[in-house]
Amino acid sequence: MPPWKHVTKRVLFAAFAMYLVVSVTFGLVALTEDPNEAQVAHQATEEASPGQEEEAVEEALSDYRERNNLDDPITERYVRWVVGIATLDWGYSTTQNAPVTDVIQRTLPATIAYVLPAMLFALVGGVGLGVFSAMNDGTVIERFSTGGLSLAYGVPNFWWALVIPMVAPRFVGDALSSIPEFQTIVLPAGILGTSLMAAQLRYARAESNEYVNREFVKLVRAKGASNVRVGRHVLRNAALPLFSLFFVELLGVLVVNVFVLEQILPIGGIGAVGLRAINDRDMALIIGVAIVTAFAGIVGSLVQDLAHLSLDPRVEAD
Incomplete structure (x- = not known):
């Protein structure tokens, strides 16, 4: 299969997966009880005159359904839903008093600001240390780096997020406060990146161990190649499974850690506005955050597929 056909097929599959996510989300919203109706009914009951509670509730619910087009046929609502998602009309957030797309546009950069450095730190550091550990098994540096990252991986991220801001000033004074955006970028990026890097180190070491004693590595060493060049040869052969494992770990751990870190x-x-939306039952914002999260997972899978094509041209023949 030519490369452009493979890329087109993967992109179309990603678009179809996003369409399924939107459709399933609509089904969960349309076919289950609307939690906002209970809030509307409760508010109408409190504001109604004595003895008029039932009529006030019926009128309030009727007005709510009419304003949100909930009395329309489900097919019309589904078409309106899909068009609204495609045109970025995701409804109105009651907790933020703004359209959902505006809320996401305002808050998403704050999450990306520490997630992207954490991913880069984890990928480069984890792979580099993993290959180094495989090539220098048993050395003091290898044991220290592996043991330290294993400890960091075993301690929950929320513990680091709670303890570091309390303990660090005792050792470095007010130096941390002089670092721009320490608690919003530097600290969460370091915590998240270390956790991801520890997992990546384990994967990189395990995969590299399969190649460090292969004949082609011994041949490269016999020719007098430096450790850096030998490591590059090992990494080239281990790259494909490492990319797969990295994205699996990324999608499985990243979303949970984002919500945990932004809670603390x-x-x-x-993640912070999503948690508040869940607590306040802001359905429009909950759905918007869920769609963004699903979209990130689908894009991650697409990048993984394209990386496979780049690293292993044999994928074209699938």
């Missing part, structure tokens, strides 16, 4: 640290990203 004053980041104000999409």
Whole structure:
């Protein structure tokens, strides 16, 4: 299969997966009880005159359904839903008093600001240390780096987020406060990146161990190649499974850690507003955050597929 056909097929599959996510989300919203109706009914009951509670509730619910087009046929609502998602009309957030797309546009950069450095740190550092550990098994540096990252991986991220801001000033004084955006970018990026890097180190070491004693590595060493060049040869052969494992770990751990870190640290990203929306039952914003999260997972899978094509041209023949 030519490369452009493979890329087109993967992009179309990603678009179809996004369409399924939107459709399933609509089904969950349309075919289940609307939690906002209970809030509307409760408010109408409190504001109604004595003895008029039932009529006030019926009128309030009727007005709510009419304003949100909930009495229309489900097919019309589904078409309106899909068009609204495609045109970025995702409804109105009651907790933020703004359209959902505006809320996401305002908060998503705060999350991306620490997630992207954490991913880069984890990928480069984890792979580099993993290959180094495989090539220098048993050395003091290898044991220290592996043991330290294993400890960091085993301790929950929320513990680091709570303890570091309290303990660090005792050792470095007010130096941390002079670092711009320490608690919103530097600290969460370091915590998240270390956790991801520890997992990546384990994967990189395991994959590299399969190649460090292969004949082609011994031949490269016999020719007098430096450790850097030998490591590059090992990494080239281990790259494909490492990319797969990295994205699996990324999608499985990243979303959870984003919500945990933004619950503790004053980041104000999409995880923080998503948690508040869940607590306040802001359905429009909950759905918007869920769609963004699903979209990130689908894009990650697409990048993984394209990386496979780049690293292993044999994928074209699938």
